Amino acid sequence: MLRIETLAIGSELLETPRLDTNSVWLAQRLAEMGLGLHRKTAVGDDREDLRALFLEALERSDVILCTGGLGPTFDDFTKEVWAEILGAPLVEDPASRQAILDFYAARNRVPPAANFKQALIPLGAVPLHNPAGTAPGVYWEDPPGHPGRRIILFPGVPREMKIMWENHVAARLAPWASQPRRTLRMVFGSVPESALEERTRPARERHGDLAWTILAGLHHVELLASGPDPAALEAALADFRRDLGPDLAFVGPEGGIENAVLDLLLARGETLAVAESMPGGNLAARITAVPGAGTAFLGGATVYTAASKAALAGLDPAFIQAHGTVGEPVTRALAEGIRARLGADWGLAVTGNAGPTEDKDGPAPIGTCFVAVAGAAGTECRRFNLAGGRFELQNRGAAWALDLLRRMLLPNQAEPTSP
């Protein structure tokens, strides 16, 4: 297996909120080829730092993908440092010089002298044409003293980097792209990460030939298995379906609980309406994020006041006055009210407290969340105690609501595990 790493060069990556998206993109392309990345590094425009980093990378990696520092300015010296540590002179590439002249001519401008520095290529390396800018890339195989190593220098501009990868680099790494790794992605609802960890250990151990990763997100926990053998992944999935039952919400490279909910509604030929206070619109937004959501999702109400609960979901103001705006009675009434108002098969409602006002000794301290699901057979309501700040609580309230509905849509209507 090739050892591959990325080096992102530029002080802006250390000093500003700019994220290194190049390495994320490259990682995805490598994964598609069954190649892995073992490290990503970002370093500033400092010759000594670059020198130290390049020497380390030469020791530990077969392929070094560098982005940035190929431009015409005083702080661009990626090529110079590489050429220096490998003892190769920089020589002008006539085609790259011509490309710079042509690029400027097409814009009726004359290139500044500093620009021609970009046409210098280390002796023995291959220049990579840049159709989107003036800095050519560099592909350097077997550099002096380091046979078998490959150093690839890309411009830092994402668009230019991507074109060079597609046009020149992907094909050169293709011979190693045997054994593409496949990934099985399983999404779990209403199961905390640590509980999932314990409950899935036996199945993960039975499938120890696969590489396992567990990721806790805002909307669900996901478990990723990867390996070269599709049959091994199929077998693991069958095992998980048996062991985890309804806790396994969704399987697929993208998507989550909301996809499972919409798939179930579609299969049943049923529709959904929502009413939410605590998630503040996030419940509707999760559902409508799925393309085609409109086939089952009729609409929703974000009800931030007693008056809006009355006007949009038909609640009686006296009822809200008597029972409060958070709790089982109002949540049930909202689910039933929005179901009736929109003529949906299912009504899903969430109330709760996402802060900032604490209600420590009252009925709804921050994190309290009530979810009600109203259907033809009646209404179910659950209370959850969620963790996090306002943003997390709004999103988790939506996620737990979707998962309760999902479980009720399953053929045998399994109960959720206790939170």
Added chain:
Amino acid sequence: MLRIETLAIGSELLETPRLDTNSVWLAQRLAEMGLGLHRKTAVGDDREDLRALFLEALERSDVILCTGGLGPTFDDFTKEVWAEILGAPLVEDPASRQAILDFYAARNRVPPAANFKQALIPLGAVPLHNPAGTAPGVYWEDPPGHPGRRIILFPGVPREMKIMWENHVAARLAPWASQPRRTLRMVFGSVPESALEERTRPARERHGDLAWTILAGLHHVELLASGPDPAALEAALADFRRDLGPDLAFVGPEGGIENAVLDLLLARGETLAVAESMPGGNLAARITAVPGAGTAFLGGATVYTAASKAALAGLDPAFIQAHGTVGEPVTRALAEGIRARLGADWGLAVTGNAGPTEDKDGPAPIGTCFVAVAGAAGTECRRFNLAGGRFELQNRGAAWALDLLRRMLLPNQAEPTSP
């Protein structure tokens, strides 16, 4: 000057499109203290890779800020590897054990056994309390054999990392803070990045002593200026307010157009209701993301069908039949309808096409977005042509709607610049 680096630990950072935002946030905090970062590294959950990385970092840096790998699962072993290479045993911290018990007790749950692994701290290091989760952090000064070095271990969850930085770590690094850099953050609405780049060049050049960064996001474009002198930043802000006028939507370290809208409504003592199809709940969610939004925001309707436009915003089905579900008539009617239904001072509505169904030769190709603002003086409607996939279009539709409303709430009701 302290040599500081960040290490982000987790295979998801190498194998999935997940970006390491923790190191970006830490870099900003360090910059504010006048401290610099010389390297950022991301590495997977592999013991050998961690071992090699930690040994290198000990050689080259005074302060090592590690994020990730402190959780309860099988692939969390940041502490173990540090303890091993420094020859320090891991011992249970009673306060951290108790915090785990308390965290679960507050949720009426019993912690899984694997959870207590999180209470183990290297001998000689200081545990950092985690008020938002169960994994304590670690502050380790002068570890065995490496006097003067500081190793700080944070959980990978951004919220937990941030709290620990604020509560425990910032003060411990404060003695080295020199010439703290301050940052001025200006948020612009309805102005494309390239237009903002051109229009702000004169002002940026007049304030060339400041470091400038422009960042285009999903909801707005922001311009960051940083420098050691607060007076220089004040002067720049005054210049920008004069040059950019109503295009400058919001100034502050966090927040955006929605904050400006809520501030304006609060100052006017007015209320808002929304009706949205294209943003699918994202408009309400942007508004309710602001703590205390409920003082001005009454509620909203996500209207995905003609029937829900009728049931929630009072539209006449015959009117929708005649005018279609996307366009100026229906958007105006939605803004007026939701304003009347909820008794709000302002009604804001968005319709459009976020895909996946193309309407190439029809009235609403993908990216079409209509925004209407209904107030006491009448209703304004604009059409925008937005770019991006479904997710981007849903979010941009919400952002452009909020910015049109913001401009109408300004004292002199400035018109938006053409998109």
